[in-house]
Amino acid sequence: MSKKKAESPTVKPKLHPRNKHKERYDFNLLTVENPELVPFVIKNFIGDDSIDFANPEAVKTLNKALLHSYYNIDFWDIPEDYLCPPIPGRADYIHHISDLLQVSNYGNIPTGDKITCLDIGVGANCIYPILGHKEYGWRFIGSDIDPISVESAKNIVNNNPDLSDFIEIRKQEKATDLLFGAITKEEIIDVTFSNPPFHASAEEAMKGTTRKVKNLTKDKDAKPVLNFGGKSNELWCVGGEDWFVNKLIRESTKFSKNVFWFTTLVSKQSNLKNAYKTLDKYKALEVKTIPMGQGNKTSRVIAWTFLTKEEQKEWKNERFNKLL
Numbered sequence: 001m002s003k004k005k006a007e008s009p010t011v012k013p014k015l016h017p018r019n020k021h022k023e024r025y026d027f028n029l030l031t032v033e034n035p036e037l038v039p040f041v042i043k044n045f046i047g048d049d050s051i052d053f054a055n056p057e058a059v060k061t062l063n064k065a066l067l068h069s070y071y072n073i074d075f076w077d078i079p080e081d082y083l084c085p086p087i088p089g090r091a092d093y094i095h096h097i098s099d100l101l102q103v104s105n106y107g108n109i110p111t112g113d114k115i116t117c118l119d120i121g122v123g124a125n126c127i128y129p130i131l132g133h134k135e136y137g138w139r140f141i142g143s144d145i146d147p148i149s150v151e152s153a154k155n156i157v158n159n160n161p162d163l164s165d166f167i168e169i170r171k172q173e174k175a176t177d178l179l180f181g182a183i184t185k186e187e188i189i190d191v192t193f194s195n196p197p198f199h200a201s202a203e204e205a206m207k208g209t210t211r212k213v214k215n216l217t218k219d220k221d222a223k224p225v226l227n228f229g230g231k232s233n234e235l236w237c238v239g240g241e242d243w244f245v246n247k248l249i250r251e252s253t254k255f256s257k258n259v260f261w262f263t264t265l266v267s268k269q270s271n272l273k274n275a276y277k278t279l280d281k282y283k284a285l286e287v288k289t290i291p292m293g294q295g296n297k298t299s300r301v302i303a304w305t306f307l308t309k310e311e312q313k314e315w316k317n318e319r320f321n322k323l324l
Contacts, residue, residue: 014293016095018135020070021088024048025062034065060084063125071134075159079152082124087131089292090195093301094131096290097191097263100303101320104260104312110190110320113139113166118259120178120194120248121145122169124152128193129167138166141189143182145172178244179251185258190319194264196244242271249278249304256306260315263303265292272302279304 015022027049031038037051040058044050051058060078066087067073078084102109115138119128122142129140144150153169172181183189245264252262266272272289279287284304292299307315 105320124149126153
Protein backbone atom coordinates (compact mmCIF):
# COMPACT_ATOMS: atom_id res chain seq x y z
CA MET A 1 0.00 0.00 0.00
CA SER A 2 1.46 3.35 -0.97
CA LYS A 3 1.89 5.94 1.74
CA LYS A 4 0.08 9.23 1.25
CA LYS A 5 2.39 12.22 1.15
CA ALA A 6 2.21 14.31 4.29
CA GLU A 7 0.46 17.62 3.74
CA SER A 8 0.89 20.78 5.76
CA PRO A 9 -2.30 22.50 6.89
CA THR A 10 -3.25 25.59 4.90
CA VAL A 11 -4.71 27.26 7.99
CA LYS A 12 -3.16 27.56 11.45
CA PRO A 13 -6.29 26.78 13.48
CA LYS A 14 -5.06 28.18 16.81
CA LEU A 15 -4.46 31.71 15.54
CA HIS A 16 -7.05 34.46 15.90
CA PRO A 17 -9.58 34.63 13.03
CA ARG A 18 -8.52 38.20 12.17
CA ASN A 19 -4.82 37.31 12.14
CA LYS A 20 -3.43 38.00 8.65
CA HIS A 21 -1.04 35.08 9.16
CA LYS A 22 -3.52 32.36 10.07
CA GLU A 23 -2.77 30.70 6.74
CA ARG A 24 0.62 29.45 5.61
CA TYR A 25 3.05 32.09 4.40
CA ASP A 26 2.50 32.93 0.73
CA PHE A 27 6.10 32.86 -0.46
CA ASN A 28 5.07 33.59 -4.05
CA LEU A 29 3.57 36.89 -2.94
CA LEU A 30 6.33 37.65 -0.47
CA THR A 31 9.19 37.06 -2.90
CA VAL A 32 7.58 39.03 -5.71
CA GLU A 33 7.08 42.05 -3.45
CA ASN A 34 10.30 41.50 -1.49
CA PRO A 35 12.98 40.03 -3.76
CA GLU A 36 15.59 40.18 -0.99
CA LEU A 37 13.77 37.19 0.54
CA VAL A 38 14.42 34.95 -2.49
CA PRO A 39 17.89 33.65 -1.42
CA PHE A 40 16.45 32.44 1.88
CA VAL A 41 13.52 30.41 0.51
CA ILE A 42 14.04 26.66 0.71
CA LYS A 43 11.91 23.52 0.55
CA ASN A 44 10.95 22.01 3.88
CA PHE A 45 10.78 18.29 4.59
CA ILE A 46 7.41 17.91 2.84
CA GLY A 47 8.37 20.00 -0.16
CA ASP A 48 6.66 23.30 0.71
CA ASP A 49 8.37 26.67 0.43
CA SER A 50 9.79 27.85 3.74
CA ILE A 51 12.92 29.36 5.25
CA ASP A 52 15.55 28.04 7.65
CA PHE A 53 14.12 29.29 10.95
CA ALA A 54 17.45 28.53 12.62
CA ASN A 55 19.08 31.23 10.46
CA PRO A 56 18.78 34.69 12.11
CA GLU A 57 19.22 36.57 8.82
CA ALA A 58 16.49 34.51 7.15
CA VAL A 59 14.09 35.18 10.04
CA LYS A 60 14.83 38.91 9.98
CA THR A 61 14.35 39.11 6.20
CA LEU A 62 11.05 37.22 6.46
CA ASN A 63 9.87 39.72 9.09
CA LYS A 64 10.77 42.64 6.83
CA ALA A 65 8.81 41.03 4.01
CA LEU A 66 5.75 40.35 6.17
CA LEU A 67 5.70 43.88 7.53
CA HIS A 68 6.07 45.35 4.06
CA SER A 69 3.54 43.13 2.28
CA TYR A 70 0.83 42.98 4.97
CA TYR A 71 1.25 46.23 6.91
CA ASN A 72 2.82 48.65 4.38
CA ILE A 73 5.92 49.17 6.50
CA ASP A 74 8.62 50.46 4.17
CA PHE A 75 11.45 50.51 6.70
CA TRP A 76 12.09 48.02 9.49
CA ASP A 77 15.41 46.94 10.91
CA ILE A 78 16.92 45.93 14.22
CA PRO A 79 20.50 45.91 15.54
CA GLU A 80 22.42 42.66 15.39
CA ASP A 81 21.50 40.16 18.15
CA TYR A 82 18.34 42.01 19.20
CA LEU A 83 15.00 40.22 19.45
CA CYS A 84 13.38 39.46 16.10
CA PRO A 85 9.79 38.60 17.03
CA PRO A 86 7.61 35.99 15.30
CA ILE A 87 4.96 38.27 13.83
CA PRO A 88 1.95 35.87 13.81
CA GLY A 89 2.13 35.44 17.58
CA ARG A 90 2.57 39.15 18.23
CA ALA A 91 -0.39 39.90 15.98
CA ASP A 92 -2.49 37.42 17.95
CA TYR A 93 -1.93 39.37 21.18
CA ILE A 94 -3.12 42.54 19.45
CA HIS A 95 -6.26 40.87 18.09
CA HIS A 96 -7.17 39.24 21.40
CA ILE A 97 -6.89 42.61 23.13
CA SER A 98 -9.16 44.12 20.47
CA ASP A 99 -11.69 41.45 21.49
CA LEU A 100 -11.26 42.44 25.14
CA LEU A 101 -11.99 46.07 24.27
CA GLN A 102 -14.92 44.98 22.11
CA VAL A 103 -16.53 43.18 25.04
CA SER A 104 -15.96 46.31 27.11
CA ASN A 105 -17.64 48.50 24.49
CA TYR A 106 -21.11 47.16 23.72
CA GLY A 107 -19.74 44.72 21.15
CA ASN A 108 -17.85 47.32 19.09
CA ILE A 109 -14.07 47.34 18.72
CA PRO A 110 -12.87 50.87 19.57
CA THR A 111 -10.54 52.05 16.83
CA GLY A 112 -8.64 55.20 16.03
CA ASP A 113 -5.89 57.26 17.57
CA LYS A 114 -7.85 58.35 20.63
CA ILE A 115 -7.30 54.86 21.98
CA THR A 116 -3.96 55.04 23.79
CA CYS A 117 -1.92 51.92 24.54
CA LEU A 118 1.27 51.40 26.52
CA ASP A 119 3.78 48.75 25.43
CA ILE A 120 6.05 47.96 28.38
CA GLY A 121 9.38 46.83 26.93
CA VAL A 122 8.81 47.90 23.35
CA GLY A 123 12.16 46.47 22.25
CA ALA A 124 14.30 47.41 19.29
CA ASN A 125 11.67 45.89 16.95
CA CYS A 126 8.71 48.13 18.00
CA ILE A 127 6.40 45.36 16.84
CA TYR A 128 3.32 45.79 19.05
CA PRO A 129 2.92 49.52 18.28
CA ILE A 130 3.33 48.82 14.56
CA LEU A 131 0.71 46.07 14.51
CA GLY A 132 -1.68 47.81 16.88
CA HIS A 133 -1.66 51.02 14.89
CA LYS A 134 -1.81 49.34 11.48
CA GLU A 135 -4.67 47.01 12.43
CA TYR A 136 -6.80 49.31 14.60
CA GLY A 137 -5.40 52.84 14.33
CA TRP A 138 -4.46 52.95 18.01
CA ARG A 139 -1.91 55.38 19.43
CA PHE A 140 1.01 53.86 21.35
CA ILE A 141 3.57 54.77 23.98
CA GLY A 142 6.47 52.33 23.96
CA SER A 143 8.91 52.22 26.89
CA ASP A 144 12.22 50.40 27.27
CA ILE A 145 15.23 50.39 29.60
CA ASP A 146 17.76 49.66 26.85
CA PRO A 147 19.08 52.78 25.08
CA ILE A 148 19.88 50.90 21.87
CA SER A 149 16.35 49.48 21.78
CA VAL A 150 14.93 52.96 22.31
CA GLU A 151 16.98 54.42 19.46
CA SER A 152 16.14 51.51 17.16
CA ALA A 153 12.41 51.80 17.86
CA LYS A 154 12.57 55.57 17.29
CA ASN A 155 14.42 54.97 14.03
CA ILE A 156 11.67 52.62 12.79
CA VAL A 157 8.95 55.12 13.72
CA ASN A 158 10.77 58.10 12.20
CA ASN A 159 11.39 56.26 8.92
CA ASN A 160 7.71 55.40 8.46
CA PRO A 161 5.81 58.70 8.15
CA ASP A 162 2.44 57.06 8.76
CA LEU A 163 3.67 55.93 12.21
CA SER A 164 5.49 59.01 13.43
CA ASP A 165 2.42 60.89 14.69
CA PHE A 166 1.01 57.90 16.52
CA ILE A 167 3.89 56.14 18.30
CA GLU A 168 6.01 57.72 21.03
CA ILE A 169 9.07 55.92 22.36
CA ARG A 170 10.22 56.64 25.92
CA LYS A 171 13.37 55.65 27.81
CA GLN A 172 12.65 53.90 31.09
CA GLU A 173 15.39 55.13 33.41
CA LYS A 174 15.01 52.66 36.29
CA ALA A 175 15.46 49.00 35.37
CA THR A 176 13.27 47.70 38.19
CA ASP A 177 10.29 49.90 37.30
CA LEU A 178 7.64 48.94 34.76
CA LEU A 179 4.87 51.56 34.91
CA PHE A 180 6.65 54.14 37.05
CA GLY A 181 8.73 56.32 34.75
CA ALA A 182 6.91 55.08 31.64
CA ILE A 183 3.68 57.04 32.18
CA THR A 184 2.45 59.67 34.59
CA LYS A 185 -0.57 59.39 36.86
CA GLU A 186 -2.24 62.10 34.80
CA GLU A 187 -2.09 60.21 31.49
CA ILE A 188 -5.09 58.17 30.40
CA ILE A 189 -4.22 54.71 29.04
CA ASP A 190 -6.87 52.40 27.63
CA VAL A 191 -4.79 49.22 27.67
CA THR A 192 -1.26 48.09 28.46
CA PHE A 193 0.74 45.39 26.67
CA SER A 194 3.74 43.50 28.00
CA ASN A 195 5.75 40.48 26.93
CA PRO A 196 7.82 39.61 30.01
CA PRO A 197 11.35 38.22 29.87
CA PHE A 198 10.77 34.48 29.94
CA HIS A 199 13.86 33.34 31.86
CA ALA A 200 15.24 34.07 35.33
CA SER A 201 18.95 33.99 34.45
CA ALA A 202 21.38 34.18 31.54
CA GLU A 203 22.20 30.49 32.01
CA GLU A 204 18.53 29.51 31.84
CA ALA A 205 18.07 31.65 28.72
CA MET A 206 21.03 29.99 27.00
CA LYS A 207 19.71 26.52 27.82
CA GLY A 208 16.32 27.45 26.36
CA THR A 209 17.91 28.83 23.21
CA THR A 210 20.08 25.74 22.78
CA ARG A 211 17.04 23.49 23.11
CA LYS A 212 15.08 25.56 20.56
CA VAL A 213 17.87 25.50 17.98
CA LYS A 214 18.39 21.74 18.39
CA ASN A 215 14.68 21.18 17.84
CA LEU A 216 14.70 23.35 14.71
CA THR A 217 17.80 21.82 13.18
CA LYS A 218 17.36 18.25 14.48
CA ASP A 219 21.08 18.50 15.30
CA LYS A 220 22.04 17.41 18.81
CA ASP A 221 25.37 19.25 18.47
CA ALA A 222 23.91 22.51 17.17
CA LYS A 223 25.39 25.66 18.65
CA PRO A 224 23.01 28.04 20.45
CA VAL A 225 22.62 30.67 17.73
CA LEU A 226 19.79 33.05 18.63
CA ASN A 227 17.60 32.64 15.58
CA PHE A 228 15.13 35.18 16.93
CA GLY A 229 17.88 37.12 18.72
CA GLY A 230 17.43 38.78 22.05
CA LYS A 231 19.60 40.78 24.45
CA SER A 232 19.71 39.96 28.14
CA ASN A 233 16.91 42.33 29.18
CA GLU A 234 14.71 40.92 26.40
CA LEU A 235 15.23 37.26 27.36
CA TRP A 236 15.70 37.23 31.12
CA CYS A 237 15.52 39.24 34.32
CA VAL A 238 16.18 38.33 37.94
CA GLY A 239 13.08 36.43 39.01
CA GLY A 240 12.00 35.84 35.41
CA GLU A 241 8.44 36.04 34.20
CA ASP A 242 6.99 35.39 37.67
CA TRP A 243 8.76 38.44 39.14
CA PHE A 244 7.82 40.64 36.19
CA VAL A 245 4.10 39.79 36.23
CA ASN A 246 3.74 40.23 39.99
CA LYS A 247 5.73 43.47 39.93
CA LEU A 248 3.45 44.78 37.19
CA ILE A 249 0.36 43.90 39.24
CA ARG A 250 1.74 45.69 42.31
CA GLU A 251 2.63 48.82 40.33
CA SER A 252 -0.72 48.81 38.56
CA THR A 253 -2.47 49.64 41.83
CA LYS A 254 -0.88 53.10 41.67
CA PHE A 255 -2.46 53.70 38.25
CA SER A 256 -5.81 52.11 39.04
CA LYS A 257 -8.00 54.97 37.83
CA ASN A 258 -6.10 56.17 34.77
CA VAL A 259 -5.72 52.77 33.07
CA PHE A 260 -8.73 50.69 32.00
CA TRP A 261 -7.14 47.32 31.26
CA PHE A 262 -3.72 46.11 32.35
CA THR A 263 -2.60 43.07 30.37
CA THR A 264 0.44 40.85 30.08
CA LEU A 265 1.44 37.65 28.38
CA VAL A 266 2.08 34.71 30.72
CA SER A 267 3.98 31.96 28.95
CA LYS A 268 4.44 29.60 31.88
CA GLN A 269 1.27 27.99 33.20
CA SER A 270 2.97 27.59 36.58
CA ASN A 271 3.18 31.38 37.00
CA LEU A 272 -0.58 31.87 36.93
CA LYS A 273 -1.14 30.80 40.55
CA ASN A 274 1.06 33.56 41.96
CA ALA A 275 -0.43 36.10 39.57
CA TYR A 276 -3.99 35.27 40.66
CA LYS A 277 -2.95 35.42 44.31
CA THR A 278 -1.40 38.86 43.85
CA LEU A 279 -4.42 40.13 41.91
CA ASP A 280 -6.65 38.95 44.74
CA LYS A 281 -4.41 40.56 47.36
CA TYR A 282 -4.53 43.93 45.61
CA LYS A 283 -8.26 43.63 44.98
CA ALA A 284 -8.49 43.75 41.21
CA LEU A 285 -12.20 44.06 40.48
CA GLU A 286 -12.23 42.05 37.27
CA VAL A 287 -9.70 39.50 36.00
CA LYS A 288 -9.75 37.72 32.65
CA THR A 289 -7.53 34.94 31.30
CA ILE A 290 -7.38 34.78 27.51
CA PRO A 291 -5.91 31.58 26.01
CA MET A 292 -3.62 31.88 23.01
CA GLY A 293 -2.09 29.16 20.89
CA GLN A 294 0.63 29.39 18.27
CA GLY A 295 1.72 26.16 16.65
CA ASN A 296 2.69 23.70 19.34
CA LYS A 297 3.03 26.45 21.95
CA THR A 298 0.24 27.44 24.30
CA SER A 299 0.27 30.77 26.09
CA ARG A 300 -2.24 33.16 27.59
CA VAL A 301 -2.91 36.78 28.41
CA ILE A 302 -4.13 37.87 31.80
CA ALA A 303 -6.03 41.15 31.98
CA TRP A 304 -7.27 43.03 35.03
CA THR A 305 -8.93 46.29 35.95
CA PHE A 306 -9.59 48.23 39.14
CA LEU A 307 -12.50 50.16 37.63
CA THR A 308 -15.98 49.54 39.00
CA LYS A 309 -18.78 48.69 36.57
CA GLU A 310 -19.99 52.28 36.78
CA GLU A 311 -16.49 53.65 36.13
CA GLN A 312 -16.11 51.27 33.18
CA LYS A 313 -19.40 52.53 31.75
CA GLU A 314 -18.30 56.16 32.10
CA TRP A 315 -14.94 55.33 30.50
CA LYS A 316 -16.39 53.66 27.41
CA ASN A 317 -19.03 56.33 26.96
CA GLU A 318 -16.45 59.12 27.25
CA ARG A 319 -13.63 57.52 25.23
CA PHE A 320 -14.70 54.50 23.20
CA ASN A 321 -18.10 55.58 21.92
CA LYS A 322 -16.89 58.96 20.74
CA LEU A 323 -14.90 57.04 18.16
CA LEU A 324 -17.87 55.25 16.61
